[in-house]
Amino acid sequence: MYNFNFHSPGTLDEAINLYNNSEDPKFLAGGMTLLASMKQRLISPSDLIDLRNISNLSEVSLNDKVLKIGSLCSHFKLSRNEIINDKIKNLAKLADGIGDPAVRKMGTIGGSIANSDPAADWPAAILALKSQIITNSRIISNKDFFTGMFETLLEDNEIITSIEIEIPDYFNYKKLPNPASRYAIVGVAIAKYGNNVNVAISGASHTPFIAETISDYLSNNFSNDFPEKTIAKDDLNEDIHASAEYRVNLIDVLTKQIINES
Numbered sequence: 423m424y425n426f427n428f429h430s431p432g433t434l435d436e437a438i439n440l441y442n443n444s445e446d447p448k449f450l451a452g453g454m455t456l457l458a459s460m461k462q463r464l465i466s467p468s469d470l471i472d473l474r475n476i477s478n479l480s481e482v483s484l485n486d487k488v489l490k491i492g493s494l495c496s497h498f499k500l501s502r503n504e505i506i507n508d509k510i511k512n513l514a515k516l517a518d519g520i521g522d523p524a525v526r527k528m529g530t531i532g533g534s535i536a537n538s539d540p541a542a543d544w545p546a547a548i549l550a551l552k553s554q555i556i557t558n559s560r561i562i563s564n565k566d567f568f569t570g571m572f573e574t575l576l577e578d579n580e581i582i583t584s585i586e587i588e589i590p591d592y593f594n595y596k597k598l599p600n601p602a603s604r605y606a607i608v609g610v611a612i613a614k615y616g617n618n619v620n621v622a623i624s625g626a627s628h629t630p631f632i633a634e635t636i637s638d639y640l641s642n643n644f645s646n647d648f649p650e651k652t653i654a655k656d657d658l659n660e661d662i663h664a665s666a667e668y669r670v671n672l673i674d675v676l677t678k679q680i681i682n683e684s
């Protein structure tokens with residue numbers, strides 16, 4: 423590791439001020455991606471601005487049918503949260519399936535979506551669910567947020583404060599995890615609001631995406647006879663973990679598993 427300045431602001435304004443007055447700063451949540459990247463010298467920020475002492479960023483609340491999750495909530499905390507277990511049980515299960523116990527204790531939902539790793543689990547769930555990302559300066563629709571591999575609509579000096587999710591009638595997420603990291607080789611998230619069904623995919627492409635054809639079909643007929651292999655394999659990742667063709671098949675298999683469980 424090399425030298426850098428460490429700051430621990432108590433308010434959002436202080437954090438933004440520190441950011442704007444530093445040479446090459448980075449916000450720090452649980453450090454699960456950031457610190458590993460620094461150790462490998464992939465990035466070398468001049469200043470780390472720790473968000474963990476800012477109050478109100480680690481709370482979960484329910485207002486009518488809208489669940490509000492503070493961006494600094496850890497995966498572990500979300501997996502055990504009573505409201506989430508009561509209202510969207512499979513979202514708690516998603517959190518419980520991330521990485522290992524150490525990653526779940528430190529890693530945060532805000533860090534996960536800000537990082538926009540194509541194989542991460544939260545982005546698919548956020549995309550499938552009716553949701554919005556709240557920052558210190560604006561509200562961003564889930565559909566606009568993920569703009570590419572490790573890229574989002576966030577400005578450099580913008581902080582995610584919470585994620586708001588409309589409680590669905592049904593939600594589930596299934597993945598084939600990489601046996602070492604537990605990142606998704608392919609993950610499928612399905613959210614159902616009345617007849618409206620959104621199917622979002624992680625792990626399969628450079629960015630999470632909505633499987634439009636499957637979503638449309640399931641919105642009309644929520645059954646296992648949806649048209650198979652509708653995602654073009656040319657659009658999917660091909661790597662040492664799985665071929666694109668295998669990923670196309672996994673999308674169908676995981677979707678069927680979710681429908682069977684619903």
Ligand SMILES: Cc1cc2nc3c(=O)[nH]c(=O)nc-3n(C[C@H](O)[C@H](O)[C@H](O)COP(=O)(O)OP(=O)(O)OC[C@H]3O[C@@H](n4cnc5c(N)ncnc54)[C@H](O)[C@@H]3O)c2cc1C
Pocket residue numbers: 448449450451452453454455456457458473493494497519520521522525528529530531532533534536537541542543544576580581582583603604605606
């Ligand atoms: C071994 C290992 C296994 C993992 N397995 C999985 C897995 O199975 N599934 C999965 O989904 N993920 C997995 N992860 C990712 C992990 O769950 C974390 O969510 C992810 O690494 C982000 O970590 P963090 O929250 O600590 O954020 P950090 O590492 O602190 O930050 C990551 C990035 O987000 C920015 N950032 C953080 N918080 C905010 C905020 N509130 N507003 C704006 N920007 C912000 C930071 O500046 C930084 O650029 C794994 C990670 C590891 C190390």
